[in-house]
Amino acid sequence: MDWIGLPENINEEEHFAFVYRITNIDTGMKYIGKKQFFSYTKRPPLKNKKRKRSVVKPSDYLEYYGSSEDLKKDLIKYGKDKFKREVLELCSCKWEAAWQEMMWQIKENVLFRDDYHNGIINIRLGRPPKHLKEKYRITY
Numbered sequence: 001m002d003w004i005g006l007p008e009n010i011n012e013e014e015h016f017a018f019v020y021r022i023t024n025i026d027t028g029m030k031y032i033g034k035k036q037f038f039s040y041t042k043r044p045p046l047k048n049k050k051r052k053r054s055v056v057k058p059s060d061y062l063e064y065y066g067s068s069e070d071l072k073k074d075l076i077k078y079g080k081d082k083f084k085r086e087v088l089e090l091c092s093c094k095w096e097a098a099w100q101e102m103m104w105q106i107k108e109n110v111l112f113r114d115d116y117h118n119g120i121i122n123i124r125l126g127r128p129p130k131h132l133k134e135k136y137r138i139t140y
Contacts (some may be wrong), residue, residue: 003062005087012056017097019089020134022066024074026080031071031117032088034101034111035061068117090132098125114120 003020010106017036023029036059043053065075075083089105091097102123105111110118128136 003085003087007090012038013023014092015090016093017091018087019084019097019100020028020066021088021089021104022071023084023086025084026078027074029071029074029117030108030115031066031068032101032104033066033068033118034091034097034107035059035064036094036097037061047093060101066117068119070117071120074117093129093132095125095128096136098123099128130133 006018007015015037017034019034022033032082039057039059041055041057043055045052065071065085067081072119075098090102102121102125103119105118108116110116111121127133
């Protein structure tokens with residue numbers, strides 16, 4: 001099944017990653033995660049050059065079904081056609097993807113519900129990039 005809410009044209013400058021929810025249509029079990037659109041790797045410098053090369057390739061996001069081991073077992077048991085994959089947020093950078101994934105997991109209360117495969121909220125965030133500071137500032 002295709003991703004619901006995924007734009008047709010993915011632009012490397014505009015789109016870095018997305019936050020998603022995968023739902024088993026038969027059992028109602030869900031999983032929230034994030035996935036990058038592109039993979040970024042460093043290669044050794046070319047001969048007589050000093051700087052490493054950056055290689056950008058599309059990731060496997062079109063075929064991706066999450067990293068949860070329980071979800072992977074369900075995929076084998078029920079088949080991919082029994083799952084709905086939906087995009088919850090489009091993100092412009094790695095920081096925003098991590099923040100949005102965490103916020104969705106908290107908002108959905110995934111650790112306290114039995115209908116989610118998420119067993120941990122594992123996040124490491126520093127200060128947001130300058131262009132996102134005001135957008136995600138929480139005021140009390």
